[in-house]
Amino acid sequence: MTRKTEIRRALEAKTLWLSSWMIHNANNIREKGRIKVGGHQASSASMNAILNALYFDVLRPEDRVAVKPHASPVFHAIQYLLGNQSLQQLQDFRGFGGAQPYPSRTKDCDDVDFSTGSVGMGVAMTAFASMTQDYLAGHGWLKGPKGRMIALVGDAELDEGNIYEALLEGAKHDLRNCWWVIDYNRQSLDGVVTQGLNARFRDIFVACGWDVIELKYGTLMQAAFKKPGGLQLRAWIDGCDNGLYSALTFKGGAAWRARLEADFVGDNEALALVADHDDIALAQLMSNLAGHDAALMAKTMNAISHDRPVCFICYTVKGHGLPLAGHKDNHAGIMTSSQIESLRSDMGISAGDEWEHFAGINIPKSEMRDFLESNQFNARGYRRFTAPAIPISEPFTPRIKSNASTQEAFGQILAAIAADAPELAERIVTTSPDVSVSTNLGPWINKTGLFAKTDQPDVFRDEAIPSTQK
Ligand SMILES: Cc1ncc(C[n+]2csc(CCOP(=O)(O)OP(=O)(O)O)c2C)c(N)n1
Incomplete structure (x- = not known):
């Protein structure tokens, strides 16, 4: 593993921790009276690797991102590590004046590109932002290169009708420089989503002129598929019902083993492949979907050298890396105090160091800082522009009749x-x-x-x- 990969992995664990901790702090530690606070640890964990791949490896300063509303804590954690978000704001998450539960251009201080919140809103906006960019470029007003307008999309966000209007509008106007990255965790708010939506999404996007890239198997899975019994394992994964996959993910390694052993009876190759993994390794393998493989996603995205719109369907587990993983009721689920304590100790973070940037990371702080300071997305600092007022020499007078509609x-x-x-x-x-x-x-x-x-x-x-x- 290269040093950069080690650093990126450490940051990915850190943002998973910080996003979980800021929600825990808001609900269980900060003074809150009897008012509900809430938060979305599982939704954040689901997209953690996707945001890491983008912000630490793929994005350039000219790119703009609409973050899936419920992954806002990961966005704030990344901005905190990059020096664009304060500790106070994180500690006040979901409180008055604190970091917002859904990224907000007006209320957040950490350079939010698109306000999101109502699901579907940010998604369509990126398409229109890209068309606006074309308008600016067409008039010679765009300073610098064109950016990619990127939406990070929950799979159930695609229930929203405005998204399809935006897709059609994009097809009419030869939409370019627009990526939609779908967090295909196959869970929504109320439960597990309908089977086979990936195929429906693919057909719709292709019909509207988009490239579709399905990112399903992580590196561990791909390696396992090459071993004897691997093709059978792959076929089992492909045939597995969304609900069962979620349930086994929640139950863990022993449950995966019991189920796979039962289903592979008589297939010695596949049984040997399963037996080759202890419970922890088996659970890791079965949840190694490509949407949690930041290096693989970054490599795929960095290889794109055209400006056609691209939809990435990234397979994920909602709550990945947390004890909430896969449970159908985890949308607003919040880890218990003992669960967060275990996570803290697994991450090597000492009590009292929860907010420390590099606690639990066995890489010298100076190296971590150098990596963050060389971040290409952050290279030009704050990325908002202001528009100068246009002077008007003469007051103009609309010719309006005294009585007009x-x-x-x-x-x-x-x-x-x-x-x-x-x-x-x-x-x-x-x-x-x-x-x-x-x-x-x-x-x-x-x-x-x-x-x-x-x-x-x-x-x-x-x-x-x-x-x-x-
Ligand atoms: C317009 C609108 N309709 C409904 C909701 C309620 N709601 C909140 S989250 C959610 C679905 C979340 O599922 P998904 O987008 O897949 O996100 P994830 O599972 O990754 O959290 C819904 C329907 C909303 N926030 N906005």
Whole structure:
């Protein structure tokens, strides 16, 4: 294992710890009165490796990420390690003024790119952000290279209808530079999700012009599949029902063994492969889904050299690495005090050092710091831009009749901006959902034009057919 891999693994364990601990602290240690606090340790653990792969290996400063709302603690933990989040904010997680349970651009201090919360919201937003980026590039206003607009998506988030509207919109506008990374843990809030959704997702994304990359087997699994009995194990995994996989993951190594031994009766190769692993190793092998293999995911993502939209379906276990793993009721489950104590001691963290950046890590602090300081995503620091105000020389006067509908007034205000304040008009894009005529935007559009990435003919004008709309 290279030193960088060792450091990345140490950071992955650290963010799993910090995200779990900040929720534990908010619920069990901080003064909270009798008010419910809550939090999502299992949802965070599910995406921990995905966020680690991205933030410590893949992202560049120009990229923007919509983080799955319930994985917010992992995001805050990463920002804390990178020096962009304070200890106080983590200690106040879910409290007034503290780090937010769902990443917030207005309330969080750690450079959130997209506010998320209601599921599905951040996902669609990344597609529109990418189209906005194309608009900026098309006008020569984009400073620096194009970024990738990335959504980290819970599989049950894909129940939200707006996502499919965004997919279609993307297909219409030749969407580019957009990645959606699905945390395919096959659990939602209320339980285990329907079988075979990965195939439905694949078909939908492919139909909309996306590349789909399924990341299912981690490195350990891939190695096991090459051994005698490995193909049978792979077939068993592929055929296993989501509910059973979750239940066995929750129960652990002995339960995996009992079930596999029963199912492989008469298949000596497969039985020998199972027998080759003790209970701990067997549980590790069976939960070694690719969505927990940060190195594998980073390698796959870093190999992408085109700008077509990509959907990654990353197989994961909800609650991976925690005693909550796989339980169908774990969405809002919070580890008990004794469970968090065991996790702390397994991680080699001494009592009292829970918030220490590098406690429990057997790599010199200076090396850890050097690694974090050389992080490419963080290289340019805070990544928000400000827009300078556009001066308007003359006050413009919309030609509004004394008695007008709001639709007319709206159209006339925009028409006046187009006529009297062209510099401002250049910076306004109307994105009317097929109602520009009925909202009186005709004069505005005739003056400012439509945006497309490539030249579009005006067929009716070319055919000399009179039309009020250019
Ligand atoms: C618009 C909206 N509908 C419903 C909810 C309630 N809700 C919270 S989490 C969740 C599903 C979580 O499942 P998933 O997205 O797969 O995340 P994970 O299992 O990784 O936590 C739902 C339906 C919500 N937050 N927003």
